[in-house]
Amino acid sequence: MAQRISRAGIRRSNRIPTFALASLAALLLAGTLAPHRAALAATGPAPATSATALNPAAGETVLLNALDAELKRAMSSLGSDGAAGVQQPKPYFLSYDISEARIVDITAEYGAITNSRESPIRLVDVQVRLGSPAEDNTHGDHRNSALTSMPLPLTDDRDAIARSLWYATNRGYARALDGYLKVKTEQQVRAKEEDASADFSLEKPQTDVLPPAPALVVDRAAWEQRLRDISSLFAQFPDVFADQVEFQAEDQTDYYVSSEGARLASPSQDARLIVVARTRAADGMDLFRAETFEADSPAGLPDRKTIADKTIAMAKSLEALRAAPVTEPFDGPAILSGRAAAVFFHEVLGHRLEGQRQRGDEEGQTFTKMLGKPILPSFLSVADDPKLTAFQGTALSGHYDFDDEGQPARRVDLIKDGVLETFLMSRLPIASVAQSNGHGRSEAGHMPTGRQGNLIVTSSKTVPESELRKMLIDEAKKQGKPYGLYFEDISSGFAVTTRSSPQAFQVIPLVVYRVYVDGRPDELVRGVSIVGTPQAALNSILATGDKMDIFNGICGAESGSIPVSAVAPAMLVSQIETQRQAQGTARPPILPPPSPAGLNPDAGKGAN
Numbered sequence: 354m355a356q357r358i359s360r361a362g363i364r365r366s367n368r369i370p371t372f373a374l375a376s377l378a379a380l381l382l383a384g385t386l387a388p389h390r391a392a393l394a395a396t397g398p399a400p401a402t403s404a405t406a407l408n409p410a411a412g413e414t415v416l417l418n419a420l421d422a423e424l425k426r427a428m429s430s431l432g433s434d435g436a437a438g439v440q441q442p443k444p445y446f447l448s449y450d451i452s453e454a455r456i457v458d459i460t461a462e463y464g465a466i467t468n469s470r471e472s473p474i475r476l477v478d479v480q481v482r483l484g485s486p487a488e489d490n491t492h493g494d495h496r497n498s499a500l501t502s503m504p505l506p507l508t509d510d511r512d513a514i515a516r517s518l519w520y521a522t523n524r525g526y527a528r529a530l531d532g533y534l535k536v537k538t539e540q541q542v543r544a545k546e547e548d549a550s551a552d553f554s555l556e557k558p559q560t561d562v563l564p565p566a567p568a569l570v571v572d573r574a575a576w577e578q579r580l581r582d583i584s585s586l587f588a589q590f591p592d593v594f595a596d597q598v599e600f601q602a603e604d605q606t607d608y609y610v611s612s613e614g615a616r617l618a619s620p621s622q623d624a625r626l627i628v629v630a631r632t633r634a635a636d637g638m639d640l641f642r643a644e645t646f647e648a649d650s651p652a653g654l655p656d657r658k659t660i661a662d663k664t665i666a667m668a669k670s671l672e673a674l675r676a677a678p679v680t681e682p683f684d685g686p687a688i689l690s691g692r693a694a695a696v697f698f699h700e701v702l703g704h705r706l707e708g709q710r711q712r713g714d715e716e717g718q719t720f721t722k723m724l725g726k727p728i729l730p731s732f733l734s735v736a737d738d739p740k741l742t743a744f745q746g747t748a749l750s751g752h753y754d755f756d757d758e759g760q761p762a763r764r765v766d767l768i769k770d771g772v773l774e775t776f777l778m779s780r781l782p783i784a785s786v787a788q789s790n791g792h793g794r795s796e797a798g799h800m801p802t803g804r805q806g807n808l809i810v811t812s813s814k815t816v817p818e819s820e821l822r823k824m825l826i827d828e829a830k831k832q833g834k835p836y837g838l839y840f841e842d843i844s845s846g847f848a849v850t851t852r853s854s855p856q857a858f859q860v861i862p863l864v865v866y867r868v869y870v871d872g873r874p875d876e877l878v879r880g881v882s883i884v885g886t887p888q889a890a891l892n893s894i895l896a897t898g899d900k901m902d903i904f905n906g907i908c909g910a911e912s913g914s915i916p917v918s919a920v921a922p923a924m925l926v927s928q929i930e931t932q933r934q935a936q937g938t939a940r941p942p943i944l945p946p947p948s949p950a951g952l953n954p955d956a957g958k959g960a961n
Contacts, residue, residue, distance in 0.1 A: 416453070416608050421616070423522065424448075427444075427447055428447055428612050432444065444482060444483055444612070446482040447522070449478075449610050450478040452475070452607055453473075454603050455569060455603070457573065461599075463584060463596065465584070475506065477503055477504075477517070481522070481526050484536075486554070486555060490536055495535055499532070500798075503517060503520070505517050547712070560617070566622050569650075580598045589668070593671055594632060598628050599627045601627075603624075607621075622649055625648075627646075628660070634941070636936060637937040638934070639937050641671075641844070642667045642670055642842075677879045680865065680931065682931060682933065683929075686838075687840060688837070688923060690839070691900060691922055695810070696904050697890075699908070703777075704805075706777055707777045707792075708781060708802075710803075719887055727771040734810075735768040737807060738764040739752055739806030744903055747903050749807045749903070750905040752806070752807065760780070762806065779794075779804075792805075801912055804917075807917075807919075811922075814896050816896055816898065824925055829870050834870070837870075859884050861934070864877070881934065893928040894926050896924070900923070903919075903920050905918050
């Protein structure tokens with residue numbers, strides 16, 4: 354499985370899965386849950402129901418009451434005798450996880466609005482587990498058999514919500530039953546597993562219905578004008594042939610109830626402004642830059658001047674990159690800026706410390722047997738703390754109060770003084786760690802797994818960044834290299850963690866300089882791709898800078914795309930390997946862009 358991280362993305366509830374509508378009759382298996390009786394009433398006037406739009410204050414009672422009632426009804430009804438007298442298993446666990454949000458999304462290109470909408474979303478993830486925590490329908494390759502996802506009514510209509518939950522629960526039970534039968538069959542023919550841990554951990558149920566967040570206030574007209582102004586800045590740069598500026602604001606509440614007794618309502622708000630621009634070099638290489646601004650409300654985003662200055666700097670950087678020489682493969686010392694180092698640690702280390710990667714026939718298990726042993730230089734420590742809302746005044750994307758299995762967010766010290774302490778755990782146990790530590794995360798429509806939140810890298814061996822540069826030059830001289838590399842910005846990367854593939858990673862830098870040992874000015878280069886294996890890369894770190902930097906982004910993996918953050922200082926490595934990126938063959942645009950007025954210079958002149 355390859356994991357990817359990119360800065361342009363949306364939060365958990367913004368992704369609406371599509372569902373193929375199956376025949377309802379086919380899902381009403383013998384012994385499954387019967388329709389809610391209120392939905393079958395055919396005589397007499399219908400009872401009054403609320404028809405208000407999404408309203409966290411009003412919806413809290415309606416939603417939670419409907420969830421409580423349907424969960425209790427399902428647990429008492431499912432697993433009864435079938436029509437043929439065959440006993441079907443009762444669920445030992447059932448949960449409803451609802452994502453409710455109001456989203457404002459505005460996009461501008463070329464100085465004009467291309468999208469402006471405000472939309473409500475409600476959808477539910479139903480998790481059904483059959484068997485026992487020691488072995489259930491999620492065992493092995495059947496993890497997804499526990500999950501069924503569906504949209505819910507957007508109004509606080511108690512009967513409509515109840516009927517939707519009934520249908521989703523029936524569908525989920527049928528899927529879980531199919532998975533459980535397959536697990537039981539496969540256990541008869543497969544060899545003994547390497548890690549025979551249970552399939553589900555027993556945890557204390559949480560009950561915390563938090564008050565709703567203040568109503569999200571967005572002046573759409575003002576933000577539309579602001580996006581037009583930002584996007585129009587690229588008109589000064591004819592070689593930047595594509596741009597997009599996107600504003601996203603979200604008011605979200607997650608509701609979670611389970612048969613264990615969990616009952617949660619957790620509100621949150623966030624706002625994000627993303628500026629992306631693209632150009633193409635004469636040799637066909639595509640180049641892009643991106644800036645993301647994060648805050649907990651639209652008012653917290655940077656002012657116009659700050660965003661305009663960074664947008665102009667981005668465009669100038671793209672023009673410089675077009676003219677920069679293409680890199681050659683390199684193996685030698687380098688400095689990664691704080692933001693580049695943050696992405697590097699997320700990809701190279703963070704994914705390999707996720708709990709589910711320590712079990713299973715397909716996982717490479719890079720660090721599974723390394724608990725209590727050094728895996729980093731002794732001056733480095735790594736923690737993941739999703740409780741942090743901000744770092745040095747900058748909002749962190751990876752913050753949450755409860756994970757997607759109803760467990761409270763917790764700080765986890767993963768590595769202390771270079772020594773591996775533990776892993777990022779969901780409720781899927783592994784041989785060395787039996788309990789969750791509040792990191793079971795997912796996008797709606799996916800089963801939660803152990804994932805990163807706010808990954809924080811700290812160092813006890815720091816030097817000013819000017820000194821770090823001198824150390825880079827000294828190391829390059831020592832190795833007989835004409836230059837070292839400085840990675841200023843990184844866009845994305847992926848890490849391969851499966852056993853059937855090389856345990857490698859690839860990280861794609863955006864801005865890279867050659868730092869020459871003979872005193873020549875630094876030289877901007879393009880087309881660089883960092884490659885390597887994790888243990889070699891992590892053990893080549895020599896020192897770090899004395900300032901921390903932040904990367905906010907969206908990380909994609911098997912449990913979907915989720916918001917994450919990484920914080921790290923700049924770091925000097927003795928050895929880093931790079932290769933050339935794919936170059937491309939398409940020419941830059943042949944026809945020059947139109948003039949700012951969008952008119953032919955001769956337009957409006959009469960024919961002679």
